[in-house]
Amino acid sequence: MIKQWRLDTQNQSLVLSSLGNRLPCVIYWGDRLPSHESPDEMFEASKKDWGDNLIDLVPELSILPEQTANFAGQLGCKIRDLSGQLLSSSFVFSADKASNNSVTLIYKDKDLGLTYTATIDALIEDDVFALGAKIESINPVIMEWLSAPVIEVSLLSDEMVDYGGHWGGEFRKQTTPWVTGVHLRESRTGTTSHAHFSGLIIPSVGSSENAGSCYGFHYGWSGGHRMVAEQLQDGRKQIQFGHTENSELTPRTSFETAKLYITHSSDGIGGVGCNFRAFVSNSIVDLPKDSIRPVHYNCWEAIYFDHSIEELKEIVTLAADIGAERFVLDDGWFKSRNNAKSSLGDWFVDNQKYPEGLHPLIKHIHSTGMTFGLWFEPEMVSPDSDLFRSHPDWIMGEASQSLGRGQYVLDISIKKVQEYLFERIDSLLNEYPIEYIKWDHNRVLPYPDASQTRALYSLLGDLRGAHPGLEIESCSSGGGRIDYGILGHTQRVWLSDSNDALERLRIQHEAVLWLPTSVTGSHVGPKVCHTSGRELSISFRAWVAAQRHMGFEMDPRELSSEDKLILKSVTQWWKENRDWMMNANILRLPCIDKSVIAEIQMNSNGDHFVVFAGQNVASKLSSSAPLVLAGLESQSMYNISLLNKKEIKSLGKLQQGLMTKKLKLSGQYLMTKGLQLPKVFPANMMVIEGEKAA
Incomplete structure (x- = not known):
C-alpha cells in the first residue's frame, strides 16, 4: 500500500x-x-x-x-x-x-x-x-x-x-x-x-x-x-x-x-x-509593519571603557546633528567596569562614572530627539565580579577551564541564574526609558549544550513579554549568533565586529541572501578602522552603511567639516529612502570584472531602484567592464543617473556618460548590454539611481 x-x-x-x-x-x-x-x-x-x-x-x-x-x-x-x-x-x-x-x-x-x-x-x-x-x-x-x-x-x-x-x-x-x-x-x-x-x-x-x-x-x-x-x-x-x-x-x-x-x-x-x-x-522577526528603522549611534569605538558624562553629552549632540536617531551606550557603564577583565554579571549602574545614574545622560539624549539603548552581555560572568564571588557554582564547566576574553559562561539553564538575569535587566528597564538592548555574547561555550540555547530563548521571551516594545539586537562578537532561531526573539543583528567598509561590502553581499535589510546593522566606522588599520574615505564608509540598517560607530569629533557634510548628506538620503529600502527586492549583480561587488535594490512598485557598485580592489582591466542589471521590465524606459559623482575618486579620463549625464535607457538594454562604469580607485562606491520614465 x-x-x-x-x-x-x-x-x-x-x-x-x-x-x-x-x-x-x-x-x-x-x-x-x-x-x-x-x-x-x-x-x-x-x-x-x-x-x-x-x-x-x-x-x-x-x-x-x-x-x-x-x-x-x-x-x-x-x-x-x-x-x-x-x-x-x-x-x-x-x-x-x-x-x-x-x-x-x-x-x-x-x-x-x-x-x-x-x-x-x-x-x-x-x-x-x-x-x-x-x-x-x-x-x-x-x-x-x-x-x-x-x-x-x-x-x-x-x-x-x-x-x-x-x-x-x-x-x-x-x-x-x-x-x-x-x-x-x-x-x-x-x-x-x-x-x-x-x-x-x-x-x-x-x-x-x-x-x-x-x-x-x-x-x-x-x-x-x-x-x-x-x-x-x-x-x-x-x-x-x-x-x-x-x-x-x-x-x-x-x-x-x-x-x-x-x-x-x-x-x-x-x-x-x-x-x-x-x-x-x-x-x-517581530517588528511593527509600519516601524521606521532609526539611524543608530553606538559609542563603543569612540570611548571604549572611558565613560565621562560631559564627553558623552558632547558626542550625543554631534551624533544627533549628523542625523542619528537612537543612541546606544555600549560596554563600560556598569559597576567597576573599567576593562574587559572585570565586572560582567554585576548589572548595576557604576556610581563613580554616573553618580546620578543614567538619568542625566538619557535626559540629554532625549533633548536631541534621540531614543536610548543599552549594551548587556548577560550570559557571561567575570572572575573579578561580585556575582562570581557569590555564585561560583553558576558557571558552565570547571573553574580550571581556559577563560575566553577573561570571562566564564553562566549556566543559564539553572533557573536561579535566569531569575537573577531577568530581575537585573527588568529593574533597569523599569527605571530607565530603554527602548533597545544590544545583547552581546563574546566567548564560546566550554562545551555545546542545547539546554543553554533553550534557556536563552526563554529569557528573551520573558523580557519581551514584560516589555512588549523592547527591541533587541543579537551580537556575538559580531556575527557569531545569526540564525532564524535567534531572530524569532530579536529584531536586529550585528553582522560583524569589523567596521572596515571594504570587508563589510563583501560580508553584506553574501549575507543579503539570508537577511533582510531591516535587521542588518551596518555602521560608519572610524577613519582608521580599529580591526584592520585601514584608512578609508567617509564617502565609501557612509555608502556601504547605507546599503543596510544605517548607523555610526566612531568618534564624531574626528570628522572634518567636509567629512561631516558628506556624512550628513548620505544619512539624509538614507532617511528619505529607508521606507522602501527596508522592503526592497534586492538582487546581486555579478560583474565580469570581479573587482566590482554590486547589487540592485528595487522598490515594491518596480518604478524606482538604486544600484550600489563597490570597487573592492584594483581592476585587472585597463577599462572598466559594463555592469549588467537585473529585475527590470525589458520594455520600460528608465532615467539613470550617478548620484555621488562628486565624491568618486577616479583614474578615468572620460568626462561623459554617467559621470556627466542622466541617461534614458530601456530595461532590455540595461539587462543585456549594461552600464559602463567609471574607472575608479579601490574603496569607491558608485551609487546609481534609476526611475521608470513616464
Missing part, C-alpha cells in the same frame, strides 16, 4: 511517498506541479534500477534514514539506552494529520517504545517549507543525533555553497563539488558561530545568480548545528540538519529539532535570497 502527501506553496511543491507503512521519502521538490499530477505515477517514475551485487534492492532514502532499512549512508538519528547500547529503530506508520498547508506524520517502534513525529508546514505566501522532527520515548534515552526531516535533493547539481569565516571576517563563501562521500559542517562553540553559518545553497547545473533552479536550506537554531551533505555511491544526495551532535547532555524522554527552512527558486541563487528575506520579514 502506497501513502502519499503533497504540500504546495505559491510556486513550489513537495511530495512524499511511503510504501508498506515505511518511513516516507521525498520524491519531488521543485517548481509547483500541476494540480492533476498523479502521485502514483511520480512514485513509479522515481523507482531506481541498480546493477551492483550488494543487496537485492535500492535502500530507501527516507526522511529518517535507518540502519534496519539497510541504508548504508549517514543515519538520521543515533539513540542509546541508559546502558550505552545503540538502539536501532524500525519505525512503522501510526497516524497522519494533513491539511492544505501542513502535514504531521507519526511513526512508532513499539519494541523500543519510540515515537517519531515529522511535521512539515507549507508557508504558502513566503514560498518556504518548515520541517521539524521529534522523538519521544517511554523510557529515558540518550540522544546523540537527531536530524530534521531529511531531504533528498536533485541529482542535477554538481556543487554546493556554504559559508566559513572568522571573527571580523564572517560569511566567507565556500563552493564544494559533490563527490561520493560526506561533506560535514558542525559548529561546536555553543552558538551559530562565525565559522559555520547554518545555511546551504545547492544550485542546479546551468543555473546562475538570477536564473535557473536553485535550492536553499537554513537551520533555525542558535546553539550550534550539524550539517551532513552526502552523495551515495548510486548518486543520490541527502541533506541533514540538526543540533550539534552530543549537545543533549542528559537522558530524557523527548527530543525535538529546530525548524529546518527550505526553499526552491527558478530564479537562481538570487531567487532563493528573495524568498528567505521575505520569509524572515513576514514570519520570523
Whole structure:
C-alpha cells in the first residue's frame, strides 16, 4: 500500500511517498506541479534500477534514514539506552494529520517504545517549507543525533555553497563539488558561530545568480548545528540538519529539532535570497509593519571603557546633528567596569562614572530627539565580579577551564541564574526609558549544550513579554549568533565586529541572501578602522552603511567639516529612502570584472531602484567592464543617473556618460548590454539611481 502527501506553496511543491507503512521519502521538490499530477505515477517514475551485487534492492532514502532499512549512508538519528547500547529503530506508520498547508506524520517502534513525529508546514505566501522532527520515548534515552526531516535533493547539481569565516571576517563563501562521500559542517562553540553559518545553497547545473533552479536550506537554531551533505555511491544526495551532535547532555524522554527552512527558486541563487528575506520579514522577526528603522549611534569605538558624562553629552549632540536617531551606550557603564577583565554579571549602574545614574545622560539624549539603548552581555560572568564571588557554582564547566576574553559562561539553564538575569535587566528597564538592548555574547561555550540555547530563548521571551516594545539586537562578537532561531526573539543583528567598509561590502553581499535589510546593522566606522588599520574615505564608509540598517560607530569629533557634510548628506538620503529600502527586492549583480561587488535594490512598485557598485580592489582591466542589471521590465524606459559623482575618486579620463549625464535607457538594454562604469580607485562606491520614465 502506497501513502502519499503533497504540500504546495505559491510556486513550489513537495511530495512524499511511503510504501508498506515505511518511513516516507521525498520524491519531488521543485517548481509547483500541476494540480492533476498523479502521485502514483511520480512514485513509479522515481523507482531506481541498480546493477551492483550488494543487496537485492535500492535502500530507501527516507526522511529518517535507518540502519534496519539497510541504508548504508549517514543515519538520521543515533539513540542509546541508559546502558550505552545503540538502539536501532524500525519505525512503522501510526497516524497522519494533513491539511492544505501542513502535514504531521507519526511513526512508532513499539519494541523500543519510540515515537517519531515529522511535521512539515507549507508557508504558502513566503514560498518556504518548515520541517521539524521529534522523538519521544517511554523510557529515558540518550540522544546523540537527531536530524530534521531529511531531504533528498536533485541529482542535477554538481556543487554546493556554504559559508566559513572568522571573527571580523564572517560569511566567507565556500563552493564544494559533490563527490561520493560526506561533506560535514558542525559548529561546536555553543552558538551559530562565525565559522559555520547554518545555511546551504545547492544550485542546479546551468543555473546562475538570477536564473535557473536553485535550492536553499537554513537551520533555525542558535546553539550550534550539524550539517551532513552526502552523495551515495548510486548518486543520490541527502541533506541533514540538526543540533550539534552530543549537545543533549542528559537522558530524557523527548527530543525535538529546530525548524529546518527550505526553499526552491527558478530564479537562481538570487531567487532563493528573495524568498528567505521575505520569509524572515513576514514570519520570523517581530517588528511593527509600519516601524521606521532609526539611524543608530553606538559609542563603543569612540570611548571604549572611558565613560565621562560631559564627553558623552558632547558626542550625543554631534551624533544627533549628523542625523542619528537612537543612541546606544555600549560596554563600560556598569559597576567597576573599567576593562574587559572585570565586572560582567554585576548589572548595576557604576556610581563613580554616573553618580546620578543614567538619568542625566538619557535626559540629554532625549533633548536631541534621540531614543536610548543599552549594551548587556548577560550570559557571561567575570572572575573579578561580585556575582562570581557569590555564585561560583553558576558557571558552565570547571573553574580550571581556559577563560575566553577573561570571562566564564553562566549556566543559564539553572533557573536561579535566569531569575537573577531577568530581575537585573527588568529593574533597569523599569527605571530607565530603554527602548533597545544590544545583547552581546563574546566567548564560546566550554562545551555545546542545547539546554543553554533553550534557556536563552526563554529569557528573551520573558523580557519581551514584560516589555512588549523592547527591541533587541543579537551580537556575538559580531556575527557569531545569526540564525532564524535567534531572530524569532530579536529584531536586529550585528553582522560583524569589523567596521572596515571594504570587508563589510563583501560580508553584506553574501549575507543579503539570508537577511533582510531591516535587521542588518551596518555602521560608519572610524577613519582608521580599529580591526584592520585601514584608512578609508567617509564617502565609501557612509555608502556601504547605507546599503543596510544605517548607523555610526566612531568618534564624531574626528570628522572634518567636509567629512561631516558628506556624512550628513548620505544619512539624509538614507532617511528619505529607508521606507522602501527596508522592503526592497534586492538582487546581486555579478560583474565580469570581479573587482566590482554590486547589487540592485528595487522598490515594491518596480518604478524606482538604486544600484550600489563597490570597487573592492584594483581592476585587472585597463577599462572598466559594463555592469549588467537585473529585475527590470525589458520594455520600460528608465532615467539613470550617478548620484555621488562628486565624491568618486577616479583614474578615468572620460568626462561623459554617467559621470556627466542622466541617461534614458530601456530595461532590455540595461539587462543585456549594461552600464559602463567609471574607472575608479579601490574603496569607491558608485551609487546609481534609476526611475521608470513616464
